[in-house]
Amino acid sequence: MNRPIIALDFKNKTEIENFLAHFPQDEQLYVKVGMEIFYKEGPQIVTWLKSLGHDIFLDLKLHDIPNTVYSAMKNIAGLGVAMTNVHAAGGMEMMKAARKGLEEGSLSANRPRLIAVTQLTSTSETEMQHDQMIQTSLIENVVHYAQITEQSGLDGVVCSALEVKEIRAMTQADFICLTPGIRPLESAVGDQKRVVTPAKAKTIGSTYIVVGRPITQSKTPYQSYLKIKKEWNDE
Numbered sequence: 753m754n755r756p757i758i759a760l761d762f763k764n765k766t767e768i769e770n771f772l773a774h775f776p777q778d779e780q781l782y783v784k785v786g787m788e789i790f791y792k793e794g795p796q797i798v799t800w801l802k803s804l805g806h807d808i809f810l811d812l813k814l815h816d817i818p819n820t821v822y823s824a825m826k827n828i829a830g831l832g833v834a835m836t837n838v839h840a841a842g843g844m845e846m847m848k849a850a851r852k853g854l855e856e857g858s859l860s861a862n863r864p865r866l867i868a869v870t871q872l873t874s875t876s877e878t879e880m881q882h883d884q885m886i887q888t889s890l891i892e893n894v895v896h897y898a899q900i901t902e903q904s905g906l907d908g909v910v911c912s913a914l915e916v917k918e919i920r921a922m923t924q925a926d927f928i929c930l931t932p933g934i935r936p937l938e939s940a941v942g943d944q945k946r947v948v949t950p951a952k953a954k955t956i957g958s959t960y961i962v963v964g965r966p967i968t969q970s971k972t973p974y975q976s977y978l979k980i981k982k983e984w985n986d987e
């Protein structure tokens with residue numbers, strides 16, 4: 753069964769401990785460590801979650817000059833995470849440097865998967881056109897970012913499931929489309945703009961789904977997780 757990736761967007765380690773206490777101890781999860789918890793607890797949070805047997809997507813969305821991203825990725829590689837990311841807007845040279853850093857810093861030949869954020873799922877087409885002064889449609893922009901990501905040797909992109917079909921038509925079959933902005937029908941949308949249900953993401957062909965608040969803010973997190981997992985796996 754495919755596991756939804758749970759976004760551990762919590763204030764500190766204690767909150768994560770309380771959250772994980774809702775899950776059976778032997779339930780091996782795929783979790784996302786993002787900026788909020790990483791900047792609070794540091795790399796030790798990754799080491800600790802790994803020691804509990806969980807797989808980790810380290811979501812720090814690097815976007816800087818190629819040399820800085822190369823060096824940062826060398827350090828990230830040493831943490832032994834399953835997947836990490838950059839912003840495609842950083843450009844091809846930056847993305848190639850990110851991959852080189854990961855390869856050189858990896859403890860084994862098995863480097864973490866590297867993916868690039870196209871347009872954040874909290875961005876609408878109108879906002880993209882106004883705020884970033886991009887004069888194409890959002891879908892054209894996202895597909896373009898996916899293509900330069902693949903040409904840079906990365907493994908896939910972060911996008912909304914709404915864009916997966918168009919990306920799949922232009923990239924290799926194994927190209928990862930990781931899709932946040934997942935909302936079961938009964939969940940509040942919050943700050944997300946391009947949202948899709950777990951079932952729809954499955955039909956469209958997302959490789960992974962990332963789910964935060966519908967699980968982390970639930971009164972019954974394990975039940976919510978199982979429900980989303982079922983919806984994501986059912987045909």
Ligand SMILES: O=C(O)c1cc(=O)[nH]c(=O)n1[C@@H]1O[C@H](COP(=O)(O)O)[C@@H](O)[C@H]1O
Binds near residue numbers: 942
């Ligand atoms: O890279 C990401 O994970 C990401 C990219 C994106 O475009 N949109 C997006 O929501 N995310 C992350 O996915 C998670 C979504 O959380 P919820 O909106 O609570 O489900 C958050 O941790 C975001 O940082």
